[in-house]
Amino acid sequence: xxxxxxxxxxxxxxxxxxxxxxxxxxxxxxxxxxxxxxxxxxxxxxxxxxxxxxxxxxxxxxxxxxxxxxxxxxxxxxxxxxxxxxxxxxxxxxxxxxxxxxxxxxxxxxxx
Numbered sequence: 001x002x003x004x005x006x007x008x009x010x011x012x013x014x015x016x017x018x019x020x021x022x023x024x025x026x027x028x029x030x031x032x033x034x035x036x037x038x039x040x041x042x043x044x045x046x047x048x049x050x051x052x053x054x055x056x057x058x059x060x061x062x063x064x065x066x067x068x069x070x071x072x073x074x075x076x077x078x079x080x081x082x083x084x085x086x087x088x089x090x091x092x093x094x095x096x097x098x099x100x101x102x103x104x105x106x107x108x109x110x111x112x
Contacts, residue, residue, distance in 0.1 A: 001105055001112060002026050002063040003038045004078075009047040010055045010086055018085055029077045030063055030070075049092055056092040057082050064112055066099035 004026050012018050019039050027034035049056040059078055066074075074097065079090035102112040 001036050001038075001107060002030055002032055002061065003040075005040045005042070005060040006057060006082070007042045007045055007047065007059070008055070008057040008086065008088065009043075009045050009053060010088065011044040012041060012086065015041055015043070021085065022081065025077065025081045026061070029074055030066075032063070049094075054092065055086065055088045057086070057088050057094075059093065059095040060098070061095060062098040062100060062105075064100065064102055064105060066097060071097050 004022060006022065019041055022039045022041075023034055023037045026032075026039065027037045047053065047056055047058070059082070061074065061078065075095055078095055079093050082088055082093055083090050105112050
């Protein structure tokens with residue numbers, strides 16, 4: 001059930017291709033089937049970081065079973081992916097990680 005939300009102040013030209021690559025990157029980084037991965041892109045938003053509207057991104061990654069031991073590698077993977085795809089410097093990317101309890105995440109009329 002990994003879910004990656006990407007918020008950025010830049011316009012992403014080929015959204016569909018960007019989302020497919022982000023989905024594959026999340027699945028690969030977490031070792032989970034891509035069939036459970038969801039990615040949302042919210043681009044071209046009014047955003048400021050460190051007092052500047054230079055290109056930036058805020059990512060939210062939620063995944064069942066995510067551990068704090070995984071977050072350093074995930075941060076590197078996601079920052080590298082965003083930087084390669086968009087040119088946004090990784091020093092202008094924040095990532096919020098969350099690991100909800102299985103009973104607190106619904107799917108297909110039930111919970112995990």
